[in-house]
Amino acid sequence: MQLPSNEIYESLLLGSCLNSFNAANDCLLRLDEGDFMNHQNKSILGALKSFYKEAASLDFLLFIEYLKKTDSLEKCGGISRISNISASVGVVYDYDRYFEEIKNLSAIRKLILINKD
Secondary structure (H helix, E strand, O other), X not given: OOOOOOHHHHHHHHHHHHHOHHHXXXXXXXOOHHHOXXXXXXXXXXXXXXXXXXXXXXXXXXXXXXXXXXXXXXXXXXXXXHHHXXXXXXXXXXXXXXXXXXXXXXXXXXXXHHHHO
């Protein structure tokens, strides 16, 4: 059975968090890796949350260095994946829409899995 997800919104939300302090501040504390279906996106989210707590910064190059230092870069899909996610968001306006969609899909997946048992 295919569980509902939206990988594009996952990537857009991560891109928003990479590019906007407001988006990161608003979303990172309320998201967990279980809200995402894509494994690389889960890894990026986990690393981004840890980096944000440690550095309280959103510098792209420092984040890449953090991923290298923690041996997480390849698990996150490499520099090109992180760059693509960051570049996919031209201007950050709709991160709250992406956030709500991801949380809704996560809740639906949890209900499906509970009812499956």
